[in-house]
Amino acid sequence: MDIAEVTRNTKLSINGVPFAVEDVKFVKPGKGRGMYYLKLRNLFDGGTRDQTYHSGDKVEEVSVTSHDMQYLYKEGDNYVFMDNETFEQHHVPKELLGTKSQFLKEGLVANVSVMEGKILEVIIPKFVELTVVMGAASTKTDTITAQSKMVELETGVTLAVPAFVKEGDIVKVDTRSSTYVERVSTKK
Amino acid sequence: MAEDESLRLSRIKANLERRAFIHDVIRAFFRSEGFLEVETPLQVPTVAPEKYIIPFTVDGWFLSTSPELHMKRLLAAGYSKIFQICRCFRKNERGQLHNPEFTMLEWYRVGADYIGIIEDTERLVSTLAKKLNHRSTIIYQGNKINLASPWPRVTVREAFLRSAGWDPFARLDEERFEIDLVEKVIPGFDSSRPIVLLDYPGAMASLARIRPGRPAVAERAEAFIGGLELANAYSELNDAAEQQRRFELEIEALKREGKRGAVLPQKFLEALPRLPQCGGIALGIDRLVMLFCDAASIDEVIAFPRDIA
Numbered sequence: 001m002d003i004a005e006v007t008r009n010t011k012l013s014i015n016g017v018p019f020a021v022e023d024v025k026f027v028k029p030g031k032g033r034g035m036y037y038l039k040l041r042n043l044f045d046g047g048t049r050d051q052t053y054h055s056g057d058k059v060e061e062v063s064v065t066s067h068d069m070q071y072l073y074k075e076g077d078n079y080v081f082m083d084n085e086t087f088e089q090h091h092v093p094k095e096l097l098g099t100k101s102q103f104l105k106e107g108l109v110a111n112v113s114v115m116e117g118k119i120l121e122v123i124i125p126k127f128v129e130l131t132v133v134m135g136a137a138s139t140k141t142d143t144i145t146a147q148s149k150m151v152e153l154e155t156g157v158t159l160a161v162p163a164f165v166k167e168g169d170i171v172k173v174d175t176r177s178s179t180y181v182e183r184v185s186t187k188k
Numbered sequence: 189m190a191e192d193e194s195l196r197l198s199r200i201k202a203n204l205e206r207r208a209f210i211h212d213v214i215r216a217f218f219r220s221e222g223f224l225e226v227e228t229p230l231q232v233p234t235v236a237p238e239k240y241i242i243p244f245t246v247d248g249w250f251l252s253t254s255p256e257l258h259m260k261r262l263l264a265a266g267y268s269k270i271f272q273i274c275r276c277f278r279k280n281e282r283g284q285l286h287n288p289e290f291t292m293l294e295w296y297r298v299g300a301d302y303i304g305i306i307e308d309t310e311r312l313v314s315t316l317a318k319k320l321n322h323r324s325t326i327i328y329q330g331n332k333i334n335l336a337s338p339w340p341r342v343t344v345r346e347a348f349l350r351s352a353g354w355d356p357f358a359r360l361d362e363e364r365f366e367i368d369l370v371e372k373v374i375p376g377f378d379s380s381r382p383i384v385l386l387d388y389p390g391a392m393a394s395l396a397r398i399r400p401g402r403p404a405v406a407e408r409a410e411a412f413i414g415g416l417e418l419a420n421a422y423s424e425l426n427d428a429a430e431q432q433r434r435f436e437l438e439i440e441a442l443k444r445e446g447k448r449g450a451v452l453p454q455k456f457l458e459a460l461p462r463l464p465q466c467g468g469i470a471l472g473i474d475r476l477v478m479l480f481c482d483a484a485s486i487d488e489v490i491a492f493p494r495d496i497a
Binding site for chain 1 (some may be wrong): 238239240241280281282283284285286363365366367369370380392394396410417445470
């Protein structure tokens with residue numbers, strides 16, 4: 001595509017590496033050549049860089065599509081997701097998920113961006129609700145106040161919750177900060 | 189997320205009111221100076237061949253990229269002081285300071301040279317400031333700018349030697365010239381005053397007259413205020429053979445780069461030998477309004493910019 005058609009959010013392939021355009025600044029002396037100052041985000045590693053283009057330059061656009069996919073199960077070092085529309089299954093390596101993997105519960109729907117069949121990014125909901133499976137009786141570390149304790153949730157993640165949360169309760173967790181938000185329901 | 193249209197239009201209403209007032213002041217200014225307001229076609233059979241200005245096509249014709257050629261045909265026919273406020277169309281020019289359809293003010297004064305035209309510009313901008321109750325100082329994007337005449341002048345050679353460390357008259361690299369102009373020279377200007385950058389290398393004369401000498405310089409001046417490139421003035425070239433040669437170079441370059449075909453504007457070239465000595469200028473009204481509205485983006489002074497038209 002022509003550089004003039006590039007806008008914020010256009011996805012470009014530069015030497016085979018996909019980038020998302022975060023910002024375009026167009027500068028042109030009245031009689032001179034137009035210049036495009038692009039801020040790019042590497043879709044593989046998240047790194048950012050600046051790149052300048054001139055009017056008339058051609059760039060390679062890549063099509064990145066996003067799909068709702070349901071988490072099914074873990075298989076070795078991969079997490080298996082199923083596309084809700086095509087029912088196609090995708091294996092996502094654990095490195096790509098990072099800390100997000102600790103909130104994956106069977107049936108969780110994530111937004112997955114795919115470029116030419118390759119999974120670039122898995123976005124899980126900001127909040128998930130998980131059941132407390134094991135409660136610690138008391139706090140052993142100094143950083144935890146007397147009002148909170150560490151518990152384990154059904155996906156295996158451990159986090160600090162208020163003292164009143166019991167085993168079997170369902171709690172809402174902020175997946176970005178890995179912190180407790182509130183108790184959703186309590187075991188009768 | 190796009191802003192709601194009616195919210196956006198209410199938010200910029202004061203700017204659009206100011207814009208209309210600025211148009212009135214400009215017209216009154218030129219009338220008081222004895223200028224005739226003219227109108228020239230927006231749909232034209234040819235445009236000036238310029239490497240970096242791309243016209244839109246309509247039914248095999250073009251949308252005007254500038255009223256310059258027609259205004260000079262009026263001058264060649266004996267009109268001596270003319271001005272026009274009109275739309276210009278330039279493909280792919282879109283950004284914080286650009287909209288592909290924008291408003292230009294051009295005026296020409298027989299007997300004047302580029303310096304005389306810059307003096308007109310100083311008077312016009314001072315008049316506007318006064319009518320908008322600014323006295324001679326405005327604040328644009330956090331910078332206090334003193335608009336008092338005369339505006340400091342700096343030659344292209346001095347500015348490039350100072351800010352970019354090379355002399356465009358010694359060996360001109362046009363590509364580097366534009367990059368350094370944008371990245372080094374303009375940011376190096378004193379932000380508290382308008383700046384007139386003048387005396388360009390001959391190869392960048394465009395439609396300006398060359399003043400012989402060592403080196404020969406193009407009598408071309410650009411006015412910058414608050415980092416905005418506001419206007420481009422020439423002592424107008426009336427040597428048809430020289431003008432044709434320059435156009436042909438542009439046409440060749442366009443062909444070489446496989447960009448688009450262009451033809452010579454014949455009627456303009458035929459009229460050119462009758463063009464008296466004169467000076468003229470093109471001033472971007474949208475940017476002038478931005479300046480007086482303290483607007484960072486051209487979208488703040490246009491009701492319906494390209495992307496949301």
